[in-house]
Amino acid sequence: MQKLFSLPSLIVIVLLIVALPFVQRPVVAAEVLTLGIAAVATNLLLGYTGMLSFGQALFFGVGAYCAGILTTKFGFSAFLAIPAAMLFSAVAAFLIGLVCVRRSGLYFIMITFAFNQMVFFIAYSWTTMTGGEDGLPGVRRPSIIDDQWSFYIFTVLVFVSALCVMKLFVNSPTGRILQAIRDNPDRAAATGHDVGRYKLIAFVMAGMFTGLAGAIFAFVFGIVPIDKIDWRFSGDIVFMTLLGGSGSFIGPVIGAAFYTWLQETVSQYWDRWPMILGIVFALVVLFFRTGIAGMAELVAGKLTHRRGAAKAKQMEAGS
Amino acid sequence: MSTGLECISVSKHFGAVKAVNDVSFQVPPGALHTVIGPNGAGKTTLFNCITSELKPTSGEVRFAGHVISGCRPHELPAFGIARSFQRTSIFSNLTVAQNVWVSAFRAFAGTRVEVLRPADAHPEVTETIYQTLEEVGLARYADAPATELAHGDQRLLDFAIALAPKPKLLLLDEPTAGLSRSDTQRVMHLIEGLKSRYTIVLIEHKMDVVMKISDRITVMYFGEVLAEGTPEEIRANPRVREAYLGRRA
Numbered sequence: 001m002q003k004l005f006s007l008p009s010l011i012v013i014v015l016l017i018v019a020l021p022f023v024q025r026p027v028v029a030a031e032v033l034t035l036g037i038a039a040v041a042t043n044l045l046l047g048y049t050g051m052l053s054f055g056q057a058l059f060f061g062v063g064a065y066c067a068g069i070l071t072t073k074f075g076f077s078a079f080l081a082i083p084a085a086m087l088f089s090a091v092a093a094f095l096i097g098l099v100c101v102r103r104s105g106l107y108f109i110m111i112t113f114a115f116n117q118m119v120f121f122i123a124y125s126w127t128t129m130t131g132g133e134d135g136l137p138g139v140r141r142p143s144i145i146d147d148q149w150s151f152y153i154f155t156v157l158v159f160v161s162a163l164c165v166m167k168l169f170v171n172s173p174t175g176r177i178l179q180a181i182r183d184n185p186d187r188a189a190a191t192g193h194d195v196g197r198y199k200l201i202a203f204v205m206a207g208m209f210t211g212l213a214g215a216i217f218a219f220v221f222g223i224v225p226i227d228k229i230d231w232r233f234s235g236d237i238v239f240m241t242l243l244g245g246s247g248s249f250i251g252p253v254i255g256a257a258f259y260t261w262l263q264e265t266v267s268q269y270w271d272r273w274p275m276i277l278g279i280v281f282a283l284v285v286l287f288f289r290t291g292i293a294g295m296a297e298l299v300a301g302k303l304t305h306r307r308g309a310a311k312a313k314q315m316e317a318g319s
Numbered sequence: 320m321s322t323g324l325e326c327i328s329v330s331k332h333f334g335a336v337k338a339v340n341d342v343s344f345q346v347p348p349g350a351l352h353t354v355i356g357p358n359g360a361g362k363t364t365l366f367n368c369i370t371s372e373l374k375p376t377s378g379e380v381r382f383a384g385h386v387i388s389g390c391r392p393h394e395l396p397a398f399g400i401a402r403s404f405q406r407t408s409i410f411s412n413l414t415v416a417q418n419v420w421v422s423a424f425r426a427f428a429g430t431r432v433e434v435l436r437p438a439d440a441h442p443e444v445t446e447t448i449y450q451t452l453e454e455v456g457l458a459r460y461a462d463a464p465a466t467e468l469a470h471g472d473q474r475l476l477d478f479a480i481a482l483a484p485k486p487k488l489l490l491l492d493e494p495t496a497g498l499s500r501s502d503t504q505r506v507m508h509l510i511e512g513l514k515s516r517y518t519i520v521l522i523e524h525k526m527d528v529v530m531k532i533s534d535r536i537t538v539m540y541f542g543e544v545l546a547e548g549t550p551e552e553i554r555a556n557p558r559v560r561e562a563y564l565g566r567r568a
Contacts, residue, residue: 173428190396191396
């Protein structure tokens with residue numbers, strides 16, 4: 001793992017995992033990690049491939065409903081339902097991706113958005129399966145991970161494995177080609193890479209891991225609320241990703257933590273907390289394009305640069 | 320059967336505009352063939368037909384006996400064809416070495432999608448990258464972000480991306496466009512060094528640049544071939560002088 005992640009990223013991950021359940025309730029900490037998986041997965045598209053998907057709630061919701069329905073209606077164990085939900089999300093992402101990746105820019109955003117709406121209305125109307133507007137309640141955790149601490153540890157394991165797999169993916173040749181496509185799709189095609197195929201791969205990876213996040217989420221509070229498949233939640237995921245920093249692998253996790261903190265803490269004092277979200281978002285887009293992670297990198301860079309410069313001066317004085 | 324590049328009565332019409340009309344020429348293996356012409360002569364449209372960005376309205380382009388017109392752009396490298404772009408076209412957020420990796424890896428791995436190993440785990444690819452960077456003279460910048468390169472160096476990086484897969488045919492679209500005099504000389508010097516190892520098709524706007532290095536020249540004028548021949552023949556051709564040189568003098 002040390003080779004896979006840089007030291008600062010590793011510190012951030014470990015700090016988050018250890019500190020979160022003490023700062024917040026363990027279930028909320030588990031929620032943060034779940035949203036973190038979804039945000040990092042979304043960043044495979046946004047930050048690594050340059051595709052802004054406004055339909056990630058679709059996959060989060062599909063994963064959540066799939067896990068929820070399999071356990072409540074068909075008596076699956078969570079340990080079977082979660083991989084099944086992940087697989088189902090991947091298949092959904094493949095089919096939807098076939099249509100979406102043919103377009104880029106604004107059209108891509110609108111198509112993902114349209115699919116999100118479509119699937120939302122399926123969830124909304126198919127009340128016998130999804131519970132419609134009331135959500136799907138009664139999603140029970142298996143007994144060995146039923147108490148909040150063991151469930152948190154389970155979530156940590158899923159979180160860490162998901163991050164490792166996604167990091168291996170972006171470090172792989174395929175991940176590098178995606179970054180090339182992000183920078184210059186025409187040149188990537190001219191060097192012989194089938195841009196559409198690679199975009200589809202990115203779309204499926206993102207959909208699959210967002211679906212995994214959704215599947216875990218179903219067990220966090222034992223309910224699949226309808227708003228997690230709503231397009232507004234797609235916006236929230238994009239928000240987390242950009243706020244944390246789409247230029248960094250780990251950045252979106254920080255964004256997810258900040259988002260949840262706002263929602264959990266500020267919402268207790270002020271009903272209109274999304275306003276703060278809006279203001280913060282505007283500030284990030286206007287002044288800190290690289291998000292929290294980018295800012296931290298900048299500050300760290302300045303500090304080490306200053307130290308390096310001081311050292312150089314010392315050596316100069318010494319000689 | 321010729322193994323070089325053949326353009327056989329290539330035409331590209333946009334509505335009533337005949338951007339390229341019935342253009343034919345042959346480039347034998349190892350030759351450097353230049354297409355020149357004033358602005359708007361249809362050079363770039365012809366180039367785009369050869370690189371499969373555009374499908375010719377009629378006629379076809381063949382390379383090594385294969386019909387390549389009508390392919391999709393990403394299929395050309397499989398035939399051993401590489402291209403550079405008129406406006407420097409690199410991957411700006413990758414390092415210099417990673418830029419070259421993109422094409423070198425494609426030549427090494429084919430269309431196989433690889434996710435299990437790290438991108439830099441192939442020593443063969445790394446070797447190709449450094450060889451290529453050495454050749455264009457950018458080896459010392461290998462780990463620098465591509466955007467930090469000077470303008471002329473970025474053009475050389477563009478070349479390196481094209482050269483790394485060791486193509487048989489190199490298509491260069493105005494490689495000196497927008498470059499300073501000294502950078503132009505560096506690029507032309509590089510092209511001279513590549514000559515005879517590759518079959519090269521060069522699209523150029525500046526006539527003086529290409530006279531020295533071309534084996535044959537096709538002059539285009541209003542979408543049609545005005546003349547074809549060796550640099551000496553072209554220089555002596557009165558129609559070319561009138562249409563092209565005369566106007567500039």
